[in-house]
Amino acid sequence: MKRRVTKAIFPVAGMGTRFLPATKSVPKEIMTLVDRPLIQYAIDEARAAGIEDFIFVTSRGKSALEDYFDHAPDLENALRKSGKTELLQTLRDTNMDSGAIAYIRQHKALGLGHAVSCASKLIGDEPFAVILPDDLVAAEKPCLQQMIEAYQDTGGCMVATLEVPHEKASSYGVLDVASQDGPLVRVKGMVEKPAAGTAPSNLAVIGRYILTPRVMQNLTKIDRGSGGEIQLTDAIAYELTEGRDVFGYRFEGQRYDCGSKAGFLQATVAFALARDDLRDELSAFLDSIHTERQAAQ
Numbered sequence: 001m002k003r004r005v006t007k008a009i010f011p012v013a014g015m016g017t018r019f020l021p022a023t024k025s026v027p028k029e030i031m032t033l034v035d036r037p038l039i040q041y042a043i044d045e046a047r048a049a050g051i052e053d054f055i056f057v058t059s060r061g062k063s064a065l066e067d068y069f070d071h072a073p074d075l076e077n078a079l080r081k082s083g084k085t086e087l088l089q090t091l092r093d094t095n096m097d098s099g100a101i102a103y104i105r106q107h108k109a110l111g112l113g114h115a116v117s118c119a120s121k122l123i124g125d126e127p128f129a130v131i132l133p134d135d136l137v138a139a140e141k142p143c144l145q146q147m148i149e150a151y152q153d154t155g156g157c158m159v160a161t162l163e164v165p166h167e168k169a170s171s172y173g174v175l176d177v178a179s180q181d182g183p184l185v186r187v188k189g190m191v192e193k194p195a196a197g198t199a200p201s202n203l204a205v206i207g208r209y210i211l212t213p214r215v216m217q218n219l220t221k222i223d224r225g226s227g228g229e230i231q232l233t234d235a236i237a238y239e240l241t242e243g244r245d246v247f248g249y250r251f252e253g254q255r256y257d258c259g260s261k262a263g264f265l266q267a268t269v270a271f272a273l274a275r276d277d278l279r280d281e282l283s284a285f286l287d288s289i290h291t292e293r294q295a296a297q
Ligand code: G1P
Pocket: 112, 132, 135, 171, 172, 173, 174, 192, 193, 204, 205, 206, 207, 232, 233, 259
C-alpha cells in the first residue's frame, strides 16, 4: 500500500517584484483574487486532497501571511453579535488549526529547490506535496487530488504538466517524455528553463508536485542550475539518473499564471464570472467595453 500524502510545502518566499509597488508592503500571496487572497485557493486545494500539515517557506516581510491564517476572535464576535452568520462561516473556513501550519524562513533567495529543502526536517521520511500558489488551477476535481489518486498506482515522483506553446517552453521546467498513457506521462529527463530551441518537448512542469523524501537528499547533492539557483527540477531529475520513476500528470482544468499580471487578471475575471453573485453584472460590463472597443476601431 502506498503511503498517504499528508504534508504539503508552500514556497512563498519570493519577493513578488513583478507586482511592485503593491508587493512593497503586501505579500504577493495575500493579493486578492475576487475576495480571497491567492494563498487561500492553494490551501483549499491542498485540504481537498487530504493534506493535514501545511508548511510555509517564507522570507522577511511576509508576516501578513501569518496574520491571515490566525484566528480573528474580535471580528468573529462582532459578526456573531450582529447575526452575520454567513460571513462568520466564511471567516471560520479560513481558520487553520493550531499545529497544522508551520512557518520556516528561507534566509537566502537561493531558488525553489533550496526553499523546499528548508522544510526537510519537517518532512522527515514521508512523501510530500509541493504547491506553488502562483499556479492557480480551476478544476472540477482539484488538481492535487487528481494527482494523488493517480499516485496511488504509480508511486515515485509526480509533477503536474501542461502543453505550452513551444516558444514559451524556456520559461518552465520541461519534460523529456519516454511514453504516454492517458494523462500519465513517463518521464526520462527534465530540464529547467531550457535555452530557446533546445526544449525536449512542450510539456511544461506546473506548480504541483508529489515527491519522495529522497528528493530532499538529492537537493543537498545537486549543483546550482538554471539562473545560478538550486532547482527543484534538477533534484527530481536526479531520481531518473538513479533509475527511479518520475511521472508527469496531465491534469484536467484551467491553469492561470498568477505570477504574471495578465494571468492574475485573467484568473480574476474567470473566477468572478464563475460566481453567481457577480456573473451578470460583470459580464454585462465586459460586453459593454467590448462593444465600445469595437465601435472605436
Ligand atoms: C517554477 C519551476 C519550474 C516550473 C514553474 C511553474 O519556475 O522552477 O520548473 O515550470 O515554476 O510555474 P518559476 O516560475 O518559479 O520561475
